[in-house]
Amino acid sequence: MIQRRTLIAHAALAASAALLGAVPAHAQQAWKPDRPVKLLVGFAPGGSADTLARLIAEPLGQKLGQPVVVDNVPGAGGNIMAGRLATSAADGYTLGIGAAGSMAITFELNPKGTPYKPESFVPVTLLAVQPNVVIVNKSVPANNIAELKDYIARTPSASYGIAGIGISNHLIAEAMLARMGVKMPAVPYKGAAPVITDLLGGHIAMTMDNITTAAQLAKEGKVKALGVTTAKRAPQLPDVPTLQEQGLKDFDMPTWQGLFLPAGTPAPVVAAYYAAAQEILQGPATREKMAHLGSQPVVGMKSAQFTAYLEAERKQWAATIKAANIQPQ
Structure with a gap:
């Protein structure tokens, strides 16, 4: 849990440094789509992942110059969506918002029954965490x-x-x-x-x-x-103490959502989505909307850091699954 918090903190520092030394957008060559993009969500409309997807889809489309269409693919706790994303063309026209269940827990809980692997995706960036x-x-x-x-x-x-x-x-x-x-x-x-x-x-x-x-x-x-369940109290319930405050040392387990592309997606495409996501996450309007939803934006977590975050997540969930003897349905 400490390692995961450290990764988020380091990402935020890196984002601040990057802003100070940013190169003007017109001076950079960036990939842009030439047709609409599909954003897959593994849950029905109305949930936290779907709400986040719809919150970022419009500004993401504006920055990329093409519409970003949210496509809900519910079922199996997000695994059906992840399976579709894993088999999509690695051309930048299909991406997905994944969460712990489909992108970390499933590999430890039911590795034989999961039709994709961690290596089936390029983790672009961690978007948000919620208590x-x-x-x-x-x-x-x-x-x-x-x-x-x-x-x-x-x-x-x-x-x-x-x-x-x-x-x-x-x-x-x-x-x-x-x-x-x-x-x-x-x-x-x-x-x-x-x-x-x-x-x-x-x-x-x-x-x-x-x-x-x-x-x-x-x-x-x-x-x-x-x-x-997070290290800090939630603004929506300021009088409710954290589990850490109540004696569960270092307990910090949020829900999270991240942006993923199919494995093999070219680096310029990954970089374009990362850059666009960072601009959106740091925008005042987005931050205000996310705060209203109880979400904390995570800025500056690049693909390598997000990959390390996911590895730490899988180790944590593996230990919990083993200790509680949880069996897949």
Whole structure:
């Protein structure tokens, strides 16, 4: 976890230095598409990945001089989209927004059943990270992580909900429980909406959800928010402490989204998408919209750094999967 934070910090410093020594755009030769570009998203419209894709698609198209069309390819936690991207032509006209599930976890959870490899892609840049939040039913007698630990220890019937086996929130929850020294059975659902329905109905005690959903439910008084999974508190829930603050040293597990191209994409194409993404991520309008969504833009993470970030992610998830004995569906 420390290594991943360090990579993000180094990327930000590199981006600042690059801005100071930037060469005017008109003085550089850059690849540009001559027809519309397709941006694949592995989830249905409305989720965090889809929202981010639509947020960057229009300005990306403006910078490249061609429309960027969002193409939703839902299913298998983003793996269907990743499989399509892996077999797309490496010509710069198809790219994708990938997340931990399809670009890191799947290789450790189900390597034989995943029809693509880490080497099937060129990681262009990490785009954004979002905190997750531990939320519990209002009837659960816990207002912090220590009290939650005690509740779980004395309530063997208590369970928590997940939107699918092996998704990032499932593994983040398992990593948290392991650090707390307790076990709690996970109940898989087909999507996030039924998880929240059963949490509010008292059928499950806990879930791990994204900051946008969790903050809304907590502010409406429908759930209790006990902890944030990132190193810093979330602006949307400033009074909710991080897991680090509550004794889980160095716990820093965000949800993230990154930009990917098929393996074999020429370096000038990768460079063009990287440069355009950096301009967009540093724009005030984009940063304001992302902040409203609970996303933190990550600037300056080049392909080599992003590749190292993904390797660190896979090692982390492999350890969590092994410790919790999680099996693929």
